[in-house]
Amino acid sequence: MDYLDTLSEAQREAVTHRDGPLLVLAGPGSGKTRVVTCRIAELIKSGVSPRQVLALTFTNKAADEMRARVEQLVPGESVWLGTFHRFCARTLRQNASLVGLAENYTIYDTSDARKALDQAVQAAEITLTHTTLDQIAHQISDAKNALVTPERFEPRRSSPVGAIVAKAYPAYQKQLLTSNAVDFDDLLLHIAVMLQENPELRASLDERYRYILVDEYQDTNFAQYCIVRALAQDYPNLAVTGDPDQSIYGWRGANLKNILSFEHDYDQVRVVRLEENYRSTKRILRVAGALIENNKRRKAKRLFTDNEDGSRVVLATYATQREEAEGIAARIADDIQSERRRPRDFAIFYRTNALSRALEFALRDQGVPYQMIRGLEFFQRKEVKDTLAYLQLLNNPRDDVALLRVINTPTRGIGKTTLTHLTNHARRYGVPLFEAARESGLIEALSKRAAVAVAKFVAMIDHLGAHVHEPVEELLGHLLSESNIREVYEKSEDDADHERLANIEELLTAARQFDEVHAGDNTLEEFLEQAALYSDTDDWETEQDKVTLMTMHAAKGLEFPVVFLIAVEDGLLPHQRSMDDPAQMEEERRLMFVAITRAQQQLQLSRARKREFRGQRRTTIPSGFLMELPRDEMELVDSAPDFPSWQEDSNEWDDDSAFFEDSPAEESSVDVRGESRSPATRHATAGLMTAAALGQDQATATPPVSPEKFKHGMMVEHPEYGSGTIIALGGTADLRSATVDFPAMGMEKKFMLKYSNLRPASEESA
DNA sequence: ATTCGCAAAGTTTTT
DNA sequence: CTTTGCGAAT
Numbered sequence: 142m143d144y145l146d147t148l149s150e151a152q153r154e155a156v157t158h159r160d161g162p163l164l165v166l167a168g169p170g171s172g173k174t175r176v177v178t179c180r181i182a183e184l185i186k187s188g189v190s191p192r193q194v195l196a197l198t199f200t201n202k203a204a205d206e207m208r209a210r211v212e213q214l215v216p217g218e219s220v221w222l223g224t225f226h227r228f229c230a231r232t233l234r235q236n237a238s239l240v241g242l243a244e245n246y247t248i249y250d251t252s253d254a255r256k257a258l259d260q261a262v263q264a265a266e267i268t269l270t271h272t273t274l275d276q277i278a279h280q281i282s283d284a285k286n287a288l289v290t291p292e293r294f295e296p297r298r299s300s301p302v303g304a305i306v307a308k309a310y311p312a313y314q315k316q317l318l319t320s321n322a323v324d325f326d327d328l329l330l331h332i333a334v335m336l337q338e339n340p341e342l343r344a345s346l347d348e349r350y351r352y353i354l355v356d357e358y359q360d361t362n363f364a365q366y367c368i369v370r371a372l373a374q375d376y377p378n379l380a381v382t383g384d385p386d387q388s389i390y391g392w393r394g395a396n397l398k399n400i401l402s403f404e405h406d407y408d409q410v411r412v413v414r415l416e417e418n419y420r421s422t423k424r425i426l427r428v429a430g431a432l433i434e435n436n437k438r439r440k441a442k443r444l445f446t447d448n449e450d451g452s453r454v455v456l457a458t459y460a461t462q463r464e465e466a467e468g469i470a471a472r473i474a475d476d477i478q479s480e481r482r483r484p485r486d487f488a489i490f491y492r493t494n495a496l497s498r499a500l501e502f503a504l505r506d507q508g509v510p511y512q513m514i515r516g517l518e519f520f521q522r523k524e525v526k527d528t529l530a531y532l533q534l535l536n537n538p539r540d541d542v543a544l545l546r547v548i549n550t551p552t553r554g555i556g557k558t559t560l561t562h563l564t565n566h567a568r569r570y571g572v573p574l575f576e577a578a579r580e581s582g583l584i585e586a587l588s589k590r591a592a593v594a595v596a597k598f599v600a601m602i603d604h605l606g607a608h609v610h611e612p613v614e615e616l617l618g619h620l621l622s623e624s625n626i627r628e629v630y631e632k633s634e635d636d637a638d639h640e641r642l643a644n645i646e647e648l649l650t651a652a653r654q655f656d657e658v659h660a661g662d663n664t665l666e667e668f669l670e671q672a673a674l675y676s677d678t679d680d681w682e683t684e685q686d687k688v689t690l691m692t693m694h695a696a697k698g699l700e701f702p703v704v705f706l707i708a709v710e711d712g713l714l715p716h717q718r719s720m721d722d723p724a725q726m727e728e729e730r731r732l733m734f735v736a737i738t739r740a741q742q743q744l745q746l747s748r749a750r751k752r753e754f755r756g757q758r759r760t761t762i763p764s765g766f767l768m769e770l771p772r773d774e775m776e777l778v779d780s781a782p783d784f785p786s787w788q789e790d791s792n793e794w795d796d797d798s799a800f801f802e803d804s805p806a807e808e809s810s811v812d813v814r815g816e817s818r819s820p821a822t823r824h825a826t827a828g829l830m831t832a833a834a835l836g837q838d839q840a841t842a843t844p845p846v847s848p849e850k851f852k853h854g855m856m857v858e859h860p861e862y863g864s865g866t867i868i869a870l871g872g873t874a875d876l877r878s879a880t881v882d883f884p885a886m887g888m889e890k891k892f893m894l895k896y897s898n899l900r901p902a903s904e905e906s907a
Numbered sequence: 908a909t910t911c912g913c914a915a916a917g918t919t920t921t922t
Numbered sequence: 923c924t925t926t927g928c929g930a931a932t
Contacts, residue, residue, distance in 0.1 A: 200921090549908095
C-alpha cells in the first residue's frame with residue numbers, strides 16, 4: 142500500500158526494519174503510534190503470521206486506539222495487542238498451576254488487595270506500631286515491582302517498618318494464594334518468575350511471539366523489563382518505542398534505565414530517532430524544549446517542526462483559583478460563542494484531581510459542556526463492587542474478600558460475631574471462608590439461627606452457580622433478584638439508592654455489550670478480568686463535543702488544539718512530595734513537558750496568587766519551572782497587576798470578590814464576560830514582567846525582609862511552623878541561612894533567608 | 908443489627 | 923475541606 146509514501150524517512154526506517162532489536166526514540170507528536178501500527182501492518186504483509194506478533198502497551202486506551210488503526214491498515218488480521226497486565230493475566234490463566242493458583246483466580250483491585258492485606262495481618266497477629274497498612278502495602282508493591290519475592294525480602298537493617306513488612310509480606314502472599322487471588326503487581330511478578338523458573342515454557346513463548354513491540358518503553362518497571370527480555374531471547378525481534386523525556390511513572394516503579402540502556406541490553410540495536418514534530422507550533426515546541434533541557438539525566442534530543450510559529454504561549458497570573466477558573470471558562474465560552482472553536486478543542490490539565498473543582502463550577506456557570514476524566518470511579522462504587530463481588534465469588538469460591546463483601550449485603554442477619562466464628566474455623570483448618578460457611582452446621586460456636594442464615598446464603602450461591610455458564614447479563618439478572626440487591630434498592634425511598642440502581646443498570650449494559658462480543662466459553666472469567674483491569678480513562682470519548690478536564694498523567698498520548706495548564710505553582714507542580722529529591726524533580730519536569738507538548742496551537746499556563754489548600758487560603762509561589770521557560774516565546778498576562786491589596790488584607794478582599802460575583806448586577810452572559818475581561822487585563826508582551834521577574838514576585842508576596850536583618854537569638858515567625866528563635870546563622874548574601882528552633886513543634890529547621898517566609902516576630906503587630 | 912454521629916485522617920499520579 | 927472509618931446508641 143501507499144502509506145509508506147506518506148511517512149518521513151525516519152518513520153519509514155522504523156516501519157520497515159524487520160529483524161533484530163529496534164529502539165525508536167520518539168519525541169512528542171512525532172507520529173509514534175502511526176509508526177507502531179504501520180510496523181505491525183508491514184510485518185504481516187512481509188509474511189509474518191499475525192499470531193506471532195505481540196504488541197504491548199501501557200494503557201487500554203492506547204491498545205484500543207492501536208487496534209483500531211491496525212484494523213484499518215490490514216483488515217481482519219488479529220495480532221495480540223493489549224496492556225502488559227492483560228497479557229500477563231491471560232498467560233497466567235493458562236499456566237496458573239505453575240505458581241500455585243487455579244485458572245479461575247481473581248484479580249484484586251487496590252482496595253480488595255488492601256482488605257486481603259488486612260486479613261493477613263490480623264491472621265498473622267502482626268501489630269501495627271509506627272506504621273499503617275498503606276505503608277506496608279506500598280513497600281510490598283515496591284518489592285513486587287523489583288521482583289523481590291516474599292522469601293527473598295530482606296528489610297533494611299534498623300528499619301522497624303521493614304521488619305513488619307518482612308512478616309506481613311509472606312502472610313499477605315499466603316492469604317492471596319489461599320483465596321486464589323492476585324493483585325495487580327502479582328500479574329507481572331508471577332509471569333516474570335514463571336519465565337525464570339520454567340525454561341521450556343519461556344522458550345515456547347519466546348518462539349510463539351517472534352515479533353514483540355513495546356510501546357511507552359520508558360514506563361516499564363523491572364518486572365516488565367524482565368518479562369520482555371525473557372520473551373525476546375531466542376528471537377530478539379524486539380521493537381521498543383518511547384521517549385525518556387516522557388517517563389512519568391517513576392513512582393510506580395518505572396525505571397528510566399530500561400530505555401536508556403536498551404542499546405547495551407541487546408546486541409546490534411538499530412536506533413531510530415523521530416524528532417520531527419507534526420503536532421505543535423514552533424513556539425510551543427521551543428517552550429517545551431527549553432524546559433526539558435534543564436533535566437540532567439536524559440538523552441539530548443533535537444525537536445523541530447515545520448508547523449508555523451503560532452501564537453505566544455500565555456503565562457497568566459490570576460488573583461485566586463476562582464478567578465483562574467472563571468477566566469479560563471470565560472475564554473472558552475467566548476471562543477465557542479464566536480464559533481472560533483468547538484468545546485472538544487479544549488483541554489484543561491492539572492496536577493491533582495482535587496484541583497478540578499473550581500473549574501467544574503466555572504464551566505457549569507458558563508454553560509460550557511465538559512467531561513472530566515478520573516481514574517476509576519465507576520467500578521469503585523459500592524453497589525457495582527458489591528455486584529461484581531458476587532460474580533467473583535461465583536467464579537472463584539475461594540475468594541475470601543469477595544465473600545466478606547457479599548455475605549451480608551444486603552443484610553441477611555449474618556453479623557460480626559458469626560463472621561468471627563467463621564473466620565476462626567477457616568483459619569483453624571486452613572480453608573477458605575466459603576468452605577467454612579458450607580460447614581456452618583458443624584461449627585459449635587454458632588447459634589442455630591446464625592447457622593441457618595449462613596446455610597441459606599450458601600444455598601443461594603450454589604443455586605446461582607448453576608447459571609455461571611450463561612451469558613453474563615443473564616447471570617447478573619439472576620444474581621440481582623436472588624440476592625435481593627435489586628429489591629432493596631427499588632424499595633428504598635432514598636434518591637441515592639435509585640442512582641445506585643441506575644449504576645447497576647449500567648453494569649448490565651456493559652455485560653450485554655460484553656456478551657455480544659464474547660460468545661464463547663469462560664466468559665465470566667474474562668468479564669471479571671476486563672472489569673478489574675479497566676479504568677475510566679479508557680473510555681474517554683473523543684467524539685463527544687466537550688471540553689476535557691484531566692490530570693497531566695492522564696493526558697499522555699493525547700493532543701488538543703488548545704491546552705490550559707493550571708496551578709503551575711510551587712508545591713503543586715512540582716509537587717511538594719517531589720521537591721526534596723532531584724530525580725523526582727526531573728520527573729515533575731517531564732510531567733510538565735508532557736502537558737505542554739499536548740498542545741497543537743495554543744497553550745496557556747496559569748497560576749493563582751492565592752489558592753485554597755486544605756481548607757485554608759494560602760499565598761502561592763510560582764513554580765520554579767516557569768523561570769526555565771524562554772521569555773521570547775511567552776506572553777505574560779496578569780489579571781490584577783495594579784491591585785496590590787491581595788497581599789496583606791486579602792481576606793476581606795476575597796470575600797468582596799465573592800460578593801460581587803454573586804450579585805445580580807453583574808450578570809454573566811458569555812460575551813459580556815469575555816469582552817469585559819480580556820482587553821482590560823491583557824498586557825502587551827513588551828515590558829512588564831519577564832519570566833525571571835515573575836520569580837521576584839514571590840519576594841513581593843511576603844514583603845521582603847533583607848537577610849541582613851536577622852540576628853542570632855532573634856524571635857521569628859514562620860507561616861507554617863509558627864514562632865521560633867534563631868539559633869545559628871550561616872552564609873552571606875543570597876546564601877545566608879538561618880537555623881531556627883521552633884519550641885512548639887519540637888524541631889529545628891534551616892532556611893535560606895532569601896527564599897523563606899521567615900520574618901522577625903516584632904513585625905507582626907505592624 | 909442498623910443507624911447515626913462524630914472523630915480522625917489524609918489528600919499524586921494508575922494497571 | 924472532604925472523605926473515610928469507627929464507635930456509640932437505639
